Amino acid sequence: MTAMPNIKPGLEALMRALGAEAVITDSETCAIHSQDVYREAEPVDAVVQPQDKDALKKAVGIATQHGLAIFPRGGGYSYSDAYLPSRRGSISLDTSKVNRIIEINAEDGYVTVEAGCTWKVLDDALAKEGVRGEFWGPLSGHFATIGGSISQGSLSLGTGKHGVSSEAVLGMEIIKADGTSFHTGSDGQAGKSPFFRNYGPDLTGPFCGDAGALGIKATVTLRLRQRAKLTQGLSFGLADFDSAVKGMNAIAKTGRVTESFGFTRYAMEAALVSPGLWHDLKLMYAVGRASNGFFGGLGQMVRMALAGRRFANQAQFFAHVVVEADNTQELKGALKIVHGAVKGLGKDLPNTMPTVMRAEPFMPYAVVSPLGQRQLPLHGILQFSKTVAFHDGMTALHEKYADDIAKYEIIIPAMFSTVSTHGFLYEPVLYWPDNANDFHKKYSPQEMIDGMRPEPNVEARKVVEALRWEIVDLIHSHGGVHLQIGKTYPYLRDRTDEQITLLKSIKAQMDPDGLINPGALGLG
Ligand SMILES: Cc1cc2nc3c(=O)[nH]c(=O)nc-3n(C[C@H](O)[C@H](O)[C@H](O)COP(=O)(O)OP(=O)(O)OC[C@H]3O[C@@H](n4cnc5c(N)ncnc54)[C@H](O)[C@@H]3O)c2cc1C
Numbered sequence: 024m025t026a027m028p029n030i031k032p033g034l035e036a037l038m039r040a041l042g043a044e045a046v047i048t049d050s051e052t053c054a055i056h057s058q059d060v061y062r063e064a065e066p067v068d069a070v071v072q073p074q075d076k077d078a079l080k081k082a083v084g085i086a087t088q089h090g091l092a093i094f095p096r097g098g099g100y101s102y103s104d105a106y107l108p109s110r111r112g113s114i115s116l117d118t119s120k121v122n123r124i125i126e127i128n129a130e131d132g133y134v135t136v137e138a139g140c141t142w143k144v145l146d147d148a149l150a151k152e153g154v155r156g157e158f159w160g161p162l163s164g165h166f167a168t169i170g171g172s173i174s175q176g177s178l179s180l181g182t183g184k185h186g187v188s189s190e191a192v193l194g195m196e197i198i199k200a201d202g203t204s205f206h207t208g209s210d211g212q213a214g215k216s217p218f219f220r221n222y223g224p225d226l227t228g229p230f231c232g233d234a235g236a237l238g239i240k241a242t243v244t245l246r247l248r249q250r251a252k253l254t255q256g257l258s259f260g261l262a263d264f265d266s267a268v269k270g271m272n273a274i275a276k277t278g279r280v281t282e283s284f285g286f287t288r289y290a291m292e293a294a295l296v297s298p299g300l301w302h303d304l305k306l307m308y309a310v311g312r313a314s315n316g317f318f319g320g321l322g323q324m325v326r327m328a329l330a331g332r333r334f335a336n337q338a339q340f341f342a343h344v345v346v347e348a349d350n351t352q353e354l355k356g357a358l359k360i361v362h363g364a365v366k367g368l369g370k371d372l373p374n375t376m377p378t379v380m381r382a383e384p385f386m387p388y389a390v391v392s393p394l395g396q397r398q399l400p401l402h403g404i405l406q407f408s409k410t411v412a413f414h415d416g417m418t419a420l421h422e423k424y425a426d427d428i429a430k431y432e433i434i435i436p437a438m439f440s441t442v443s444t445h446g447f448l449y450e451p452v453l454y455w456p457d458n459a460n461d462f463h464k465k466y467s468p469q470e471m472i473d474g475m476r477p478e479p480n481v482e483a484r485k486v487v488e489a490l491r492w493e494i495v496d497l498i499h500s501h502g503g504v505h506l507q508i509g510k511t512y513p514y515l516r517d518r519t520d521e522q523i524t525l526l527k528s529i530k531a532q533m534d535p536d537g538l539i540n541p542g543a544l545g546l547g
Contacts, residue, residue, distance in 0.1 A: 028112035030068045033089025037071055037114075040081050045072050051461060056094075056115035058462035060102035060390045061399045067094060067108045072117040076137060076241050079121050083239055084202020086114055087538045093200075094540055095235040097139060097171025099462070100163040100390070102400055103509030105175065105234055109542035116239065118170055125242060129154050131218050132247045133193055138170025138240040142180075143385035145169065154247040157185035164385040166466070170240040176232035176506030178442060180384055183280040183344065186443040187506060189231030191245050193220045197230055198239040200534040208244065217244035229529055234509050234543035238533045251281075251347035253354045256377025257361060259369035260338025264414045266368045267340035267439070268447065272407045273364035275441040279357040280344040282377070283441040288339045290436030290452075342369060343377040389467035395474025396434075397457040399487060401494050402450040403503030410447045413501040417451060420493055424486065431483035432456055433490075449503075451494060455483045508544055515545035 038046045046069050047053075053066040071086070073079040086093050092113040096106040106115065118139035125135040129152050136145055142164025149155050161167050161177040173195070177188040185191065194208025194217040207227040210217035220227055230237055261267040271285055346361060348354035362371075392398055405413055421428065421435065428435070433455045440448040457480040459472045495512060498505070505512040515523055530546050533539070537547055 028090055030089075030091060030112050033086060033091045034069055034114075036085050036089060037069075037082060040085055041071070041073060041078050045074060045078065045082075046070075047072060053115070055461045055465055056096060056099070056106075056117065057108055058460045059099065059104065059107060060462070061104070061397070062107075063460050063462070064104070064107040064109070065111070067113045067115045068111075070115045070117050072120055074120050075123075076121055079116075079118065079239065079241055080198050080202045080204055082116060082202075083198050083200065083539075086116075087200045087202070087534075087536065090536075090538070092538050092541055093239075095170075095174070095239055097168030097174075098141060098163065098166035099171075100161075100167045100466075101171065101175055101507060101509060102398075103507045103511035105507065105509030105511075105543065106540070107510065109510060118168065118239075121241070122168075124148050127152055127154070127247075128216075128218075129247065131216070133218050133244050134247055135217055135242055135244040136169055137242050138173075139168050141166060141168055141385075142172065146385070149247065150250065153250050155181075155250045156191055156245045157181050157248055158188045158191040158245075160385065161188075162380075162384065162386070163388060165387040169243050169245070173231055173240060173243055174233060174235045175509070178440060178448065178506065179282065181281055182440060182442055183275065183283040184278065184443065185281075189228070192227055192231060193217055193244040193246055194227055195230055195243050196241040197237075197533075198241050199532075200238075200536065200539055204241055210244070229526075232506065232508065235540045236534075236543040236546050237529055238539065251349060253348045253351065254381055255346050255348075255354055255358060256374035256381060257344050257346065257358065258372040258374045258376060259342045259365055260372045261340040261342060261369045263339055265411055267342060268407060268410045268414075270365040270368040271342050271439065271441050271447070273368070274342070274344055274361055275444050277357075277360050277364050278444060279346055279360055280441075281347050282343075282345045282380075284343045284377075284380075285439030286341045286343075287437045288341070289434070290438055338370065338372070341372070341376075343374070343380070345377050345381055389471055391459060391463050391467045391471050391475065392454050393471055393474075394454075395456065395471060395476070396454040397459075397463070397475075399453040399491060400450055401453070401491060401498075402448055402507070403498030403501070403505060404442060404446045404448050405498075405501055405503045407445075407447050409501045409503075410449065413449060413497065413503070416497045416501065417449075417494070420490070420497065424490060427486045431480070431486050433483065433486060435490075449498075453487050453490060455487055456480055457483060510542045510545075513545065 048069045052070050056070045057064045057066040071082050073082045093116050094106050094108050095116045121137045122139040123137045127134045142160030158181040160180045162179050172188050194210045196204050196206050198204045209219040209222045346357045435451050438450045459475045508514045
């Protein structure tokens with residue numbers, strides 16, 4: 024961290040412009056905003072919480088005029104140091120109150136929403152109009168915001184068919200470091216609406232996946248489509264990783280699945296991949312509520328819960344997919360095609376997991392494991408053809424660290440996802456016994472926190488850090504790429520000079536003094 028600048032004039036100016044209540048300096052709030060799922064940084068000097076879009080612009084302009092570094096934060100549900108402060112004299116810019124849904128235009132097929140709106144709130148509003156986004160959120164969407172996800176680059180709901188979050192964006196309003204803003208896409212002039220992305224060079228692209236380093240998102244416009252009438256989950260067990268990749272690739276290529284997830288056997292057994300996902304009974308009620316009887320009555324739900332518990336014994340890898348259709352004939356046809364794709368590779372299993380996932384897509388997931396561990400999810404998106412070699416590399420890494428993994432009780436289940444027809448996301452998640460920080464306590468139920476160690480597990484953390492960088496190197500050596508770059512993934516390491524020069528020139532235009540999320544994307 025750099026030497027402490029004089030922050031007082033900046034904070035006073037922010038209080039005058041936004042109201043004293045919008046500038047929070049208590050140590051607990053500053054600490055929570057300087058911690059993420061993985062770890063904690065030195066606290067910011069204040070959390071600035073604009074209540075509307077105009078206040079957001081003012082906050083950015085005033086903070087930079089006074090030399091304060093700005094670390095934008097949406098829901099705070101990331102784990103790549105993305106919004107953690109990297110220098111002193113800084114504010115956390117909390118966008119969560121800038122959250123209005125500005126326009127749902129079902130006829131023209133778009134919605135414009137302020138960046139601090141969560142995916143859950145947006146989807147609930149869209150459901151009333153019978154429409155949905157194409158990419159329609161990460162599983163963390165109970166807390167995660169549209170602005171955070173578009174800045175991170177996210178995937179999950181809708182990704183099987185429509186790809187990652189940026190592919191759903193039609194345009195944005197972006198705030199520059201001086202507090203002025205502009206629109207990308209077809210918007211931005213009297214008489215023009217944000218209905219189309221490609222009007223000349225695509226100015227939206229550079230701000231998708233920028234980790235907030237290139238500008239602050241004020242609004243985002245997303246493409247809409249009609250909501251499907253029928254939804255059906257399918258689950259398959261696969262004997263080995265090779266079959267799992269072949270099966271998931273073949274399913275992806277059918278273009279019929281909206282979501283496609285895979286798990287290692289260990290992940291299914293430990294039931295740790297998404298904390299809370301297996302709270303069967305609660306979820307079974309949700310299935311009943313959400314499915315309108317489509318999945319059957321209570322007896323069927325109980326059978327699903329039991330089957331879900333049993334089927335983990337039957338395979339080494341698991342694939343879960345969701346198919347949507349507007350009528351039974353279309354659904355049956357699509358299911359037949361998907362089944363055909365995995366023929367000879369996988370075995371049908373009860374479809375508990377995709378059914379539960381779609382019944383309650385935005386569960387308020389905790390940020391520690393039910394067994395009282397901290398977690399660090401890592402990921403790479405790989406070509407299908409390089410995935411088996413990468414998996415072999417992960418197996419070798421397990422062997423290399425076997426003693427430490429056993430000694431410190433580290434476990435590394437993995438989750439997979441296909442991205443449209445052309446990408447395979449491999450997500451190892453490291454879990455280890457450790458204490459809880461303030462952020463963990465705020466976003467996890469007390470019973471999970473009670474199961475955590477009282478003291479920091481310093482030695483285990485060292486091993487986790489070493490594994491973290493080995494896994495990142497392994498992903499790069501197999502040509503993998505990342506979403507969620509934040510301040511973790513070494514984005515600039517394998518970019519060409521031309522790419523870096525262009526990126527830096529955009530940064531210099533948007534943020535000449537380097538005050539917006541310094542360190543993110545590897546930019547100072
Ligand atoms: C239990 C759990 C489940 C998860 N599931 C998924 C999943 O299914 N898919 C997935 O992709 N990820 C998932 N994640 C990771 C993460 O939640 C998502 O990437 C999510 O999109 C982050 O959104 P957020 O609003 O919390 O962003 P934050 O963590 O608040 O911020 C993320 C980045 O965006 C920047 N930012 C935030 N708002 C703005 C803005 N208005 N303007 C400019 N920059 C901004 C921040 O500076 C930071 O760099 C999960 C995480 C957890 C803990």
